[in-house]
Amino acid sequence: MSKIFSPFADGSIVEPKDFVGRRDIIEKFEPYLKDSINGNPNYFLITGEYYIGKSSFLKYLSFYAKEKYKIISCxxxxxxxxxxTIEELISLLLWDIKFSQENCYNKIIEDLHxxxxxxxxxxxxxxxEFLIHVKENFVEFFKYLYDNINDGLFFKKYKGLMIQFTAYWGSNLNLFFEWFNNIIDYCNKSHDxxxxxxxxELSKEEYNEFIDDEIAKYFICSELKRLSDNDVRTYFKNSFNKFDWEISDDVLDLLVEHCQGNPCLMQHAGNKIYYSISMGAFDEEEKKGYRVYGYVTNQKLTDPNFVREILRK
Known part of the structure; x- marks a missing residue:
């Protein structure tokens, strides 16, 4: 049997073309996106429970900002x-232009040789030594990269740069905020x-531990909540429609009730249903009846009986 690929990103970041919901947060950020391309730095903070879709939202935000405002991101x-962290950011920003702006990439590499x-x-x-220098002059150096990338474009130049930081379990956030406060201070004092x-991107626990009133005043903060029932329905309809699979309203109702607006559960449920239909069998993990995602929930995820009920409908 040939390999069957699921349209559901179980445990992974959702691609922008498959993203649903969060329009209220996009609308909240919209004025600040416009403000940034006029030369004014802004700071967004996204928080929420684990596996609520923070990384997927930020990936969509970078896509949206590039499409609508010509803002490049790393x-x-x-x-x-x-x-x-700085080394990875520089590498990824330059990799993003390596093939589309080869001359520009080569020039920057030559400058930094x-x-x-x-x-x-x-x-x-x-x-x-170089990374320490960039750490101490972060905004100036990334302004140099941004200006050089734009100089290599004859038209449709970029209007801004989005730099995204994501905390994870191994992150040294005390060190990060000590450094990031210097960035905010530099931007506040600069006339350029x-x-x-x-x-x-922070979890709720990290937000509560590290974000005090002094730091929070600089950020436009948003906490991601669970998706609406309508968003869940839209997501499943769009996903199954890719394969011309019709999905009835009663099945959608079951999915909405089961997933409770949690993106992680949506991916997991979609994955199990997809493979159950495509391959006509349950694997050993499914037969166990549960799979726990550490911080998400202790409830059963996609019990085989739930999948069978979907298939009967």
Whole structure:
């Protein structure tokens, strides 16, 4: 049997073309996107329970900002050291233009030649001294990258840069906020145009621990809630329609009730149903009747009886 690929990203980030909901947050951020391309830096903070779709939302936000406002973006995890995070951000931003703006990429690499140890595919390894310098002059250096990328374009130039930071279990957030406060301070004192948007993704626990009133006043904050019933229905309809599979209202009602607006449960349920229909069998994991996603919920995920009820309908 040939390999069957599911349209559902079980446990992974949803692609922008499959994204649903969150229009209220996009509308909340809209004025600040416009403000940023006029040279004023802004700071977005996204929080919410684990597996509620924060990373998927930020990926969609970067897509939306690029399509509507010509804002280029780069994103990475907050590593144990700021230098590691910076190295990844530079590598990803340059990788994004390597094939579409080869001359520009080559020029920047030539400019930075003395600071580069090696390049392996998309990863550029820099000297420790250089990364410390960039850490201390972060905005100026990324402004240099942004300006050079734009200089390589003859038309449809970018109007802004979005830099996304994502916290995870290994992140050193004390160190990060000590450094990031310096970025905010620099931007506040600068008289130059800085068409940047900084986004930060934190869990609710991390938000409560690290975000005090002094830090919060600089951020436009939004907490992601569970998706509406209508969003859940739209998502499943769109996903199954890719394969010309009709999905009845009673099945949609079951999915809405089962998933409770949780994106992780939606992906998991869709995946199990897809493979059950495509392959006509349950795997061993499904037969166990449950699978626990650490911080999401302790309830059963996609019990085989639930899938069988879907199939009967």
């Amino acid at each position: 994103s990475w995890l907050i590593e144990n050291t700021i230098e590691e 003395d600071h580069i140890i090696k390049i392996v595919w998309s990863k550029i390894k820099f000297t420790k 145009e800085i068409p940047f948007i900084f986004t930060l």
